[in-house]
Amino acid sequence: MDITNLTGITSDYLNDYALDKSLVAAEDNSFSAVLNSMISAIDETNDLQNQAEEEEIRFALGYSENTHDLTVAAAKAEVALQYTVAVKDKIIDAYKEIMQMSI
Numbered sequence: 001m002d003i004t005n006l007t008g009i010t011s012d013y014l015n016d017y018a019l020d021k022s023l024v025a026a027e028d029n030s031f032s033a034v035l036n037s038m039i040s041a042i043d044e045t046n047d048l049q050n051q052a053e054e055e056e057i058r059f060a061l062g063y064s065e066n067t068h069d070l071t072v073a074a075a076k077a078e079v080a081l082q083y084t085v086a087v088k089d090k091i092i093d094a095y096k097e098i099m100q101m102s103i
Helices: 011-020 031-061 067-100
Strands: none
16 A cells, blocks of 8 residues: 555645545533533443342342352442542642642
8 A cells, every 4th residue: 555645635625525524523521511421421330339239138138149140340449439529629739739839
């Protein structure tokens, strides 16, 4: 494959092409987009916690003998919770830093 004719193609060209062809979503850096992203992450964490609890109940009642499903659900819930707490801590640190700035 000859690629010698591909000179002058920049990342801006590739980004514009990808946006025009809807290969990637347009990046939205507004506060509402970030807030919606965080709300969806919290909802996902809550769903994973509920799924882990349901698996524990199913296992305790004897409806499920597969410990693998229980372990996977618990691990997913734990990782999601750790991620959510880490993001929350970073947001609080950023807020404290902003509040200490002098204008």
